[in-house]
Amino acid sequence: MLPRNTVDTTVLPPGERFGMWLDLVARTSAPLRVESAHAADFAARADFTDLGAIQLVEYRYPSLDATRTRKLIRQSDPELYVLALTTSGIGTSSQDGRRSEILAGEFTFYDASRPHDVCHHANEPGRTRATSIITLIPHAALPLPPKRMAALYGGRMSGSEGLGALLAQFLIQVTGHPEQYHAVDAGRLGTVGLDLATTLLGRNLVAEDAVPTEVRRRALVTQVQAYVHRHLGDVTLAPRTVADAHHISLRTLHRLFEAENTTVAAYIRDLRLARCRRDLADPALRAQPVQVIAARWGFGDKAHFSRAFRAAYGMSPQACRDGAAVTARDVNDLASRVNSARAD
CATH class of the missing domain: 2.60.120.10 (Jelly Rolls)
Known part of the structure; x- marks a missing residue:
């Protein structure tokens, strides 16, 4: 804080x-x-x-x-x-x-x-x-x-x-x-x-x-x-729309991000993937299909989303969700064992 x-x-x-x-x-x-x-x-x-x-x-x-x-x-x-x-x-x-x-x-x-x-x-x-x-x-x-x-x-x-x-x-x-x-x-x-x-x-x-x-x-x-x-959830969000919204050229926009050690497209993609990964790991969103979550954060193409997610995190979106579920169960099981031991 x-x-x-x-x-x-x-x-x-x-x-x-x-x-x-x-x-x-x-x-x-x-x-x-x-x-x-x-x-x-x-x-x-x-x-x-x-x-x-x-x-x-x-x-x-x-x-x-x-x-x-x-x-x-x-x-x-x-x-x-x-x-x-x-x-x-x-x-x-x-x-x-x-x-x-x-x-x-x-x-x-x-x-x-x-x-x-x-x-x-x-x-x-x-x-x-x-x-x-x-x-x-x-x-x-x-x-x-x-x-x-x-x-x-x-x-x-x-x-x-x-x-x-x-x-x-x-x-x-x-x-x-x-x-x-x-x-x-x-x-x-x-x-x-x-x-x-x-x-x-x-x-x-x-x-x-x-x-x-x-x-x-x-x-x-x-x-x-x-x-x-x-505008992260807008599927049309891209370097060109960002440049137009700020009344600058695409070349100027790219130069802006050179000092940030990334590109505009990579910045947008990485933010979208991070939001998807967060939602996939959220137990409250377990019932939502993977593609619904992907679409919420601007990924309109299922195959493209899966490739981008695997390239970023080394696993498929479904594997990420399953892994989070297993981790949550392990934590709950551990908590139950601890509580049982205290009761004994």
Whole structure:
């Protein structure tokens, strides 16, 4: 599981919760002056996930008015950019004279080394807390011209289309399911998140040429891989359809994957075979014919699927299923013998 630190004010009585939150904010790398209409009972939570290159913070609170003042900056300036994805609630943000609405599904961007204001509160029926995912990016880690970043301060960027949607999905997945990753994955996930954030910011600067070539390549590879995962069951999925979907040439697509030590076709095939192997070993899917499972993951031809599966795993699909069934029976038999021995 990814390492995570959590602060939850509900472990304290209502009257002490806001004080706990103020203490948390005072100890963060970029402290804020905070006020809330719910200070009498501030039920809030913050989850911190360190991914090496970047840090993610998922916030939940009833309402918040926060200000990063010049005095606080003089006291502590970690030189961080803040890219905030609002997942629920509304509000406003401002920096350097630019003021924007905060809307669910959109990003806002700040420089923590400069004064800024944020107002965020819940507004949806049945919801008592506003939520957001904050990405903290060191100035030195963002490979974009610092002097040009001011054009984005206090502004909004879409989190529902293109690279914005891909980055939003990445942040929601990682913060929502840390148990699906290993601690050793943190560094690689941080690199992926930084590449996506860099490319998103570069696009919104209308200066994609400012984004380093390798960052653009990795971000596009991530985008292509996410597309393949979403369409894996489509029998028409092939390098040409992937290239067309991303408005690039087939040659460009192949060049993208050269650094990944595979080809697009092999990446698609290997993912499909892995999904088939998983389903064949699943006791809950035992009654489903092999070809139904193969078709679910894009293999329309039975003979082609069998050849590809045998080449990858050294056995037929049916042998894989039978082997999994035998293993499951052996495990069950062993468990029964152990339980019997304990009973005796």
